[in-house]
Amino acid sequence: MRVLRALRPGLPDRRDHHAPHRRPRDGRPSRAAARQRSSPRTRARRRAVLGDGHQAPGHAGATQGSQGVTLEAAGFWGLAAVLLASSLAVVLTRNLFHSVLYLAVALVATGGVFLLLDAAFLFGVQLLLYAGGVVTIVVFAIMLTERLVGERIRQTSRSLVPGALLAVAVLGSVCVFLRRASLPVKRPPLAGALTAALGEALVTRYVMAFELLAVLFVAALLGALYFARTDD
Numbered sequence: 001m002r003v004l005r006a007l008r009p010g011l012p013d014r015r016d017h018h019a020p021h022r023r024p025r026d027g028r029p030s031r032a033a034a035r036q037r038s039s040p041r042t043r044a045r046r047r048a049v050l051g052d053g054h055q056a057p058g059h060a061g062a063t064q065g066s067q068g069v070t071l072e073a074a075g076f077w078g079l080a081a082v083l084l085a086s087s088l089a090v091v092l093t094r095n096l097f098h099s100v101l102y103l104a105v106a107l108v109a110t111g112g113v114f115l116l117l118d119a120a121f122l123f124g125v126q127l128l129l130y131a132g133g134v135v136t137i138v139v140f141a142i143m144l145t146e147r148l149v150g151e152r153i154r155q156t157s158r159s160l161v162p163g164a165l166l167a168v169a170v171l172g173s174v175c176v177f178l179r180r181a182s183l184p185v186k187r188p189p190l191a192g193a194l195t196a197a198l199g200e201a202l203v204t205r206y207v208m209a210f211e212l213l214a215v216l217f218v219a220a221l222l223g224a225l226y227f228a229r230t231d232d
Contacts, residue, residue: 083109
């Protein structure tokens with residue numbers, strides 16, 4: 001072998017020349033040979049699907065951003081389904097107390113939509129003021145009314161057909177508006193810390209109205225306790 005290599009110095013080694021193209025026993029080409037003979041378009045497609053081991057700067061952020069948009073859309077449609085189902089249950093449920101509970105679910109779902117729109121302050125106000133305060137007042141009103149009347153109150157859904165037609169008309173109008181509108185609309189920049197400015201206004205400029213509202217809520221709670229007390 002050394003003599004042959006010395007006589008033919010210009011030829012490559014036979015073992016090294018045939019090593020990448022060596023076929024297995026079943027007649028199929030090896031993976032290394034198939035990878036070397038693949039076209040540039042195939043290699044680019046494989047690199048786009050599987051990745052080439054390193055990502056360009058900003059590629060990971062773009063992937064996370066696309067996943068965030070997908071999760072945000074899924075969360076919106078989930079909250080919209082919960083809001084629609086709970087709103088229908090509010091109208092169609094005969095038990096008034098159950099209807100109020102479904103109303104609380106609808107208000108919480110609305111707060112979730114505010115949270116998806118990056119309005120954390122409106123989300124908190126929705127939970128505290130509406131899902132907490134308004135629902136509590138309505139529950140007290142139902143309990144006091146049933147106690148004064150002496151029988152359980154049941155609601156009857158009247159005019160279902162006109163209400164359904166009106167709902168379909170409103171939905172159609174919203175769909176027509178969305179089709180004609182130029183979407184997506186650019187979100188305007190926020191004008192500073194709005195939440196901090198609102199909190200400062202509540203305790204400085206509008207402090208009197210804020211305190212009177214608190215007194216009104218306390219008076220309503222005391223009145224509810226007075227009427228709900230037993231004769232004993």
